[in-house]
Amino acid sequence: MSEGAKSLKVAVLGCGAVGSQVVRLLTEQADDLTARVGAPVELVGVAVRRLDAPRDVEVPEGLLTTDATGLVSRDDVDLVVEVIGGIEPARSLILAALENGASVVTANKALLAEDGPTLFEAAAKAERDLYYEAAVAGAIPILRPLRESLAGDKVTRVLGIVNGTTNFILDKMDSSGAGFSEALEEAQQLGYAEADPTADVEGFDAAAKAAILASLAFHSRVTASDVYREGISEVTAADVASARDMGSVVKLLAICELRPGPHGDQVAARVHPAMIPRSHPLASVREAYNAVFVESEAAGQLMFYGPGAGGAPTASAVLGDLVTVARNRLAGTRGAGESAYADRAVQPMGETRTRYHVAIDVDDRAGVLAAVANAFADHDVSIQTVRQEGRGADAQLVVVSHAASDAALSATVDQLRNMDIVREVTSVMRVEGGDE
Amino acid sequence: MSEGAKSLKVAVLGCGAVGSQVVRLLTEQADDLTARVGAPVELVGVAVRRLDAPRDVEVPEGLLTTDATGLVSRDDVDLVVEVIGGIEPARSLILAALENGASVVTANKALLAEDGPTLFEAAAKAERDLYYEAAVAGAIPILRPLRESLAGDKVTRVLGIVNGTTNFILDKMDSSGAGFSEALEEAQQLGYAEADPTADVEGFDAAAKAAILASLAFHSRVTASDVYREGISEVTAADVASARDMGSVVKLLAICELRPGPHGDQVAARVHPAMIPRSHPLASVREAYNAVFVESEAAGQLMFYGPGAGGAPTASAVLGDLVTVARNRLAGTRGAGESAYADRAVQPMGETRTRYHVAIDVDDRAGVLAAVANAFADHDVSIQTVRQEGRGADAQLVVVSHAASDAALSATVDQLRNMDIVREVTSVMRVEGGDE
Ligand SMILES: NC(=O)c1ccc[n+]([C@@H]2O[C@H](COP(=O)([O-])OP(=O)(O)OC[C@H]3O[C@@H](n4cnc5c(N)ncnc54)[C@H](OP(=O)(O)O)[C@@H]3O)[C@@H](O)[C@H]2O)c1
Ligand SMILES: NC(=O)c1ccc[n+]([C@@H]2O[C@H](COP(=O)([O-])OP(=O)(O)OC[C@H]3O[C@@H](n4cnc5c(N)ncnc54)[C@H](OP(=O)(O)O)[C@@H]3O)[C@@H](O)[C@H]2O)c1
Numbered sequence: 001m002s003e004g005a006k007s008l009k010v011a012v013l014g015c016g017a018v019g020s021q022v023v024r025l026l027t028e029q030a031d032d033l034t035a036r037v038g039a040p041v042e043l044v045g046v047a048v049r050r051l052d053a054p055r056d057v058e059v060p061e062g063l064l065t066t067d068a069t070g071l072v073s074r075d076d077v078d079l080v081v082e083v084i085g086g087i088e089p090a091r092s093l094i095l096a097a098l099e100n101g102a103s104v105v106t107a108n109k110a111l112l113a114e115d116g117p118t119l120f121e122a123a124a125k126a127e128r129d130l131y132y133e134a135a136v137a138g139a140i141p142i143l144r145p146l147r148e149s150l151a152g153d154k155v156t157r158v159l160g161i162v163n164g165t166t167n168f169i170l171d172k173m174d175s176s177g178a179g180f181s182e183a184l185e186e187a188q189q190l191g192y193a194e195a196d197p198t199a200d201v202e203g204f205d206a207a208a209k210a211a212i213l214a215s216l217a218f219h220s221r222v223t224a225s226d227v228y229r230e231g232i233s234e235v236t237a238a239d240v241a242s243a244r245d246m247g248s249v250v251k252l253l254a255i256c257e258l259r260p261g262p263h264g265d266q267v268a269a270r271v272h273p274a275m276i277p278r279s280h281p282l283a284s285v286r287e288a289y290n291a292v293f294v295e296s297e298a299a300g301q302l303m304f305y306g307p308g309a310g311g312a313p314t315a316s317a318v319l320g321d322l323v324t325v326a327r328n329r330l331a332g333t334r335g336a337g338e339s340a341y342a343d344r345a346v347q348p349m350g351e352t353r354t355r356y357h358v359a360i361d362v363d364d365r366a367g368v369l370a371a372v373a374n375a376f377a378d379h380d381v382s383i384q385t386v387r388q389e390g391r392g393a394d395a396q397l398v399v400v401s402h403a404a405s406d407a408a409l410s411a412t413v414d415q416l417r418n419m420d421i422v423r424e425v426t427s428v429m430r431v432e433g434g435d436e
Numbered sequence: 437m438s439e440g441a442k443s444l445k446v447a448v449l450g451c452g453a454v455g456s457q458v459v460r461l462l463t464e465q466a467d468d469l470t471a472r473v474g475a476p477v478e479l480v481g482v483a484v485r486r487l488d489a490p491r492d493v494e495v496p497e498g499l500l501t502t503d504a505t506g507l508v509s510r511d512d513v514d515l516v517v518e519v520i521g522g523i524e525p526a527r528s529l530i531l532a533a534l535e536n537g538a539s540v541v542t543a544n545k546a547l548l549a550e551d552g553p554t555l556f557e558a559a560a561k562a563e564r565d566l567y568y569e570a571a572v573a574g575a576i577p578i579l580r581p582l583r584e585s586l587a588g589d590k591v592t593r594v595l596g597i598v599n600g601t602t603n604f605i606l607d608k609m610d611s612s613g614a615g616f617s618e619a620l621e622e623a624q625q626l627g628y629a630e631a632d633p634t635a636d637v638e639g640f641d642a643a644a645k646a647a648i649l650a651s652l653a654f655h656s657r658v659t660a661s662d663v664y665r666e667g668i669s670e671v672t673a674a675d676v677a678s679a680r681d682m683g684s685v686v687k688l689l690a691i692c693e694l695r696p697g698p699h700g701d702q703v704a705a706r707v708h709p710a711m712i713p714r715s716h717p718l719a720s721v722r723e724a725y726n727a728v729f730v731e732s733e734a735a736g737q738l739m740f741y742g743p744g745a746g747g748a749p750t751a752s753a754v755l756g757d758l759v760t761v762a763r764n765r766l767a768g769t770r771g772a773g774e775s776a777y778a779d780r781a782v783q784p785m786g787e788t789r790t791r792y793h794v795a796i797d798v799d800d801r802a803g804v805l806a807a808v809a810n811a812f813a814d815h816d817v818s819i820q821t822v823r824q825e826g827r828g829a830d831a832q833l834v835v836v837s838h839a840a841s842d843a844a845l846s847a848t849v850d851q852l853r854n855m856d857i858v859r860e861v862t863s864v865m866r867v868e869g870g871d872e
Contacts, residue, residue: 024736027587035655035777095756109730133585139735141577141585149569150579151472152461219471281741284720298461298752299575299742306738316734319588333769341471399587 007040008326011077013068013093013101014045014084015361018107018134020056021315022081027060029319036055037326041079045071056311078329081318082106087114094119098126103329105321106132108315113208113224116215120338129334131321136209137162137290139313141320146216147336150296155217157295158256159432162209164288164308165200166232166252167193170240170273171286174249178235192288202231203271210254212267213292217256219342228270228349235273237426242359242398245389248275249283249434253432259347266347268292275357276433283433353403355384355434359427360416364395372397375419379412380404400431443476444762446640447513447538449483449504449529450520454543454570457751458517465755473762477515491597492747508533514765517754518542523550530555534562539765541757543570543750549644549660552651556774565770568739569755572645573598573726576742577756579859582652583772588731591653593731595868598645600724600744601636602668602688603707604628606676606709615673628724637669639688639707646690648787649728653692655778664785671709673781675863678795678834681825684711685719689868695783696769702783711793712869717871738758789839789872793821795863797851800831804857808833811851815844836867 010026012019017033024031026120036041046059047068065071072080072093080097082104084090090111097104099122106112112119112135133143137160141301146155161167165187168375172183184201187193199205208273212253216220232252253274258265276283281303285291290308295301362368369386376383381404389396401409409428416422448455455619462469462479470476482495485506501507508516508529511722516533518540520526526547533540535558542548548555548571559566569579573596582591597603601623608619620637623629635641643663650658668688679686686709693704712719717739721727726744731737743749764770798804805822812819817840825832845864852858 021734029588029590032590036775068710139737141581144580144585145577148760149580149756150752151759152465152469152757153752154465154468228453281720296752298457298748298755300746300749302576302740302742304738304740307736312734313736316586316589316732318583319734321588323587324584327772329770333767336472336763339472360749365729 007042008037008078008329009042009044009076010079010081010322011045011047011071011337012043012083013071013073013082014082015046015048015055015059016083018314018318019083021311022083022318023059024057025315025319033323036323036343038115038330041322041326043078045074047071068093069096071101072102075100077102079322079325080104081322082108083318085110087111091119093116095122098122098128098130101126101128103129103325105131105325107132107318107320108319109205109212110133111210113211115396116212116223117221119252123338126387127334129325129328131325133321134190134314136212136319137292137304138306138308138310139316140290140304140308141290141317142292143216144185145304146213146294150294150299153299154297155294155295156258158213158217158292159282159283159292160209160213160254160292161251162254162292162308163200163252164172164290165193165197165205166206167285167290168288170232170235170250170252173237173240174244177237177241201233203229206252206254206271209268210271211255213254214256215340218258218267219339220267220344220346221340222269222346226269226346228272228352230272232273236320236427239429242357242427243275243429246357246398247278248431249278250275250283250429255432259352261345261347263345265344267344268347270349270352272430274430274432278407281431350405350407353405355357355403355431356401357412357427357429357431358399358401358425360397360399360425361423362397363393363421363423364392365421369397371419371421372399372416375415376401376412378415379408381408381412396426408427439559442472443478444514444756444765445478445480445512446515447481447483447507447510448479448517448519449507450518451482451484451491451495452519453747454750454754455482455519458519458749459495460493461751461755468757471586474766475762477758477762480513481510483507496766504529505532508538509536511536513538515758515761516540517758518544518765519754521546523547523660524541527551527555531558534558534564534566537562537564539565539761541567541754541761543568543754545571545641545644545648547567552648552659553657560773563770565761565764567761567771569757570753572648572748573728573740574742574744574746575654575742575752576726576728576744577753578728578740579652581740582649582679583729586735588728589735590733591730592694592733594653595718596645596649596688596690597718597721597726598728598744599636599642599688600726601629601633601641603721603726604724605646606668606671606686606688609671609673609676610680613673613677616671640686640780642690642707646705646707648663648693649690650692650703651776654694654703654780655775656780657776658703658705658782662705662782664708664788666708668709672839672863674795676852677864677867678793678863682834682836683713683714685867686711687718691868695788697781697783699781701780703780704783704788706785706788708866710866710868725769779805786841786843788812789841791839791867792837792845793837793863793865793867794837794849794861796833796835796861797859798831798833799857799859800828801857805833807855807857808835808852811855812837812848814851815846815848817844832862
């Protein structure tokens with residue numbers, strides 16, 4: 001590196017939870033960044049909505065502006081960090097930045113999951129980098145390993161705990177026996193859940209991340225609308241207790257899989273609560289932590305664990321991308337662009353087969369087990385284990401099925417509910433992370 | 437990517453456990469590799485010691501050769517994979533390949549830890565890539581995240597379980613109560629330990645990996661000889677039981693830290709058995725799995741988990757590097773070279789302060805606790821907790837100290853051993869992964 005090398009000029013769009021930490025790290029780590037990039041990285045502007053809002057960081061004099069469009073059209077800006085969030089104006093600003101010749105780093109999962117291909121095409125056309133490690137699982141390096149470290153391998157499945165709010169709630173329910181509402185309230189009090197928790201609790205946030213993970217892992221285009229989604233608001237204390245009884249724990253999982261289809265492998269992506277065995281590495285992911293478990297043909301089982309959100313952790317991921325993008329720029333190259341060469345079809349959820357755990361309050365009399373087993377058999381759902389718990393008025397059967405389709409299972413549960421000997425079907429939940 | 441782009445020619449040196457899987461993946465994944473690299477990757481030669489040895493893979497006709505030197509000097513070879521292992525001839529072959537203009541991927545931790553700087557300088561001089569993800573923790577992507585994803589952050593500590601053999605043995609001792617020799621024998625029977633287990637059991641393998649991790653994490657030069665090393669052959673069933681009693685587990689850890697020194701931060705790197713709380717993410721790493729736990733200022737705590745060895749997993753890491761190096765070559769660039777810009781001093785082990793767990797069989801009479809506490813105080817070792825277990829002839833005191841120097845602790849233990857009321861010091865072990 002030569003002394004006084006020409007600096008790279010960075011514009012940061014947004015100065016909230018993440019943006020303020022990006023600005024802080026750019027300042028505090030300036031010397032290390034210079035050494036790692038090979039040239040100084042200079043902050044030239046920070047776009048916000050309100051000039052006078054309180055900030056978690058002191059933005060150098062004169063850099064704050066409300067004119068984001070003007071900032072990304074400056075002809076001296078090399079790198080643009082987008083941490084505003086949401087669809088617009090984020091999308092237009094990123095497209096304008098690329099068109100104007102800047103490389104872009106973003107943390108915007110919602111935008112990527114809704115309209116990634118538009119952004120990727122714009123980056124390819126402009127011959128610029130578009131990096132977004134921070135968009136999935138915050139600080140955890142997962143996109144780069146998927147995209148680069150596993151580039152010589154074949155990824156077959158990704159199982160992720162990618163939403164900290166829901167993991168916190170489910171962990172609370174597991175450790176304290178609390179119901180969903182009580183655990184949600186605690187999460188809100190502690191700042192782990194927002195006042196309107198819908199995006200997290202109903203799985204929208206996790207579904208966006210699942211789309212991004214599936215696209216990268218399987219080199220195909222998967223958008224949020226391709227992802228089957230179920231949230232955790234229906235998970236009951238009884239479900240969690242039932243999981244505990246069978247040595248399992250309930251987690252909200254983002255599951256991306258390669259599945260055989262009529263014309264070659266298909267991609268399946270879904271988000272729903274599921275029981276996983278306590279011995280599974282994902283089971284010990286506590287509180288608001290995230291983790292992504294990857295299965296590939298040669299590498300086997302890998303797991304990546306860490307904080308899935310928070311200003312500073314997310315900013316760390318943004319800065320890691322920024323260093324790479326800055327280095328590429330100095331070298332006059334680009335990183336691997338998005339590759340969707342495999343162009344795989346998305347498997348409809350109806351065809352996705354999973355194992356199910358069904359807990360049924362039954363009358364305690366002879367023939368009950370046979371009757372219940374028949375209901376499963378009627379719909380071709382094969383039973384892996386069945387266990388009776390309690391006696392008399394507390395008698396309960398817990399059935400774990402082999403892999404079955406959603407449709408077959410729903411029909412089975414309907415039939416069970418109409419049986420005389422069945423008092424109540426207390427828990428129906430998918431089971432993941434074991435043998436099929 | 438244009439149809440019929442000029443192919444990149446690869447030579448593989450070594451066709452043993454790892455090399456045979458590299459050859460297999462190069463063949464089986466050829467189409468995916470072409471799509472991901474942007475040009476076909478063509479295997480042009482495989483160097484071995486014995487042409488007629490049985491192989492785990494069918495090497496295409498005519499590619500096997502015993503003339504490794506000839507292979508790396510061919511002027512059509514773009515990429516060289518070194519999976520022979522050991523210092524020579526691996527070092528000379530890598531140097532010759534770089535000089536000849538090839539980029540190199542290697543899995544050779546022993547060579548990198550002993551003489552990395554020579555290789556890095558040769559790569560820089562030749563303006564070629566030298567990648568080695570497979571050298572640490574097999575298939576687990578850890579070097580790329582440290583080097584790239586965390587490039588905008590400040591790593592402060594790396595704690596790794598980076599040797600599968602010793603983790604298998606310690607896990608067995610923990611789960612079955614077996615002693616070291618018994619667990620080692622089982623590991624040998626199951627193929628997790630070699631007939632001569634010294635390199636694994638005495639921590640040499642882990643120390644090599646610690647040197648590589650410390651160099652990357654702290655942008656400094658650390659070689660194997662800088663790493664303090666203690667193996668697990670002295671770990672007793674009593675140590676493991678004592679750990680269990682306090683909710684901990686014994687692991688062989690590779691620990692790399694940034695520590696304040698007289699002239700700025702220093703690097704400390706050490707490998708030794710230590711007790712960590714069962715709630716620590718590393719505690720649940722079972723059997724022969726590896727994991728690396730990273731602490732950084734902004735990202736917080738991250739963990740990377742997976743198979744630390746094995747032919748196919750290690751080959752997956754080699755191929756990931758190969759794709760990057762091949763892409764760089766097509767683009768006419770190189771990845772980030774080794775950066776030792778921080779050039780930090782290595783802290784001598786004598787100055788490294790850790791917490792200790794000491795279990796002492798004592799006479800069960802009044803004043804014992806005070807006497808033991810005085811022995812610690814005499815050497816300025818401050819006590820965090822002390823617990824009495826058992827009564828009468830089974831009376832035991834378990835002391836956990838605050839951070840203390842090795843020297844102070846040794847002096848304390850010597851003094852304890854000479855006390856009348858002390859029947860035996862049954863366990864002395866470092867404690868990691870909690871508050872200091
Ligand atoms: N927070 C996390 O833990 C986390 C984790 C991973 C990914 N992300 C992603 O990171 C992005 C940012 O999240 P955040 O939590 O930092 O959001 P935030 O705290 O709400 O900050 C948003 C920032 O954008 C600014 N802004 C809003 N509209 C603008 C406009 N039209 N023009 C210019 N500036 C505008 C706001 O300005 P004012 O300050 O003036 O209102 C604010 O500074 C989102 O895509 C999010 O999904 C966040
Ligand atoms: N095995 C693992 O799980 C693992 C994990 C991580 C890293 N690594 C590293 O990967 C490297 C290879 O390990 P490995 O387990 O594959 O070793 P290996 O099974 O012993 O194979 C070594 C190969 O090198 C060949 N060879 C030896 N000397 C040679 C020479 N002078 N010229 C040409 N070829 C020569 C051997 O030929 P013949 O077959 O004809 O004898 C053999 O094919 C080592 O650096 C190791 O540390 C291994």
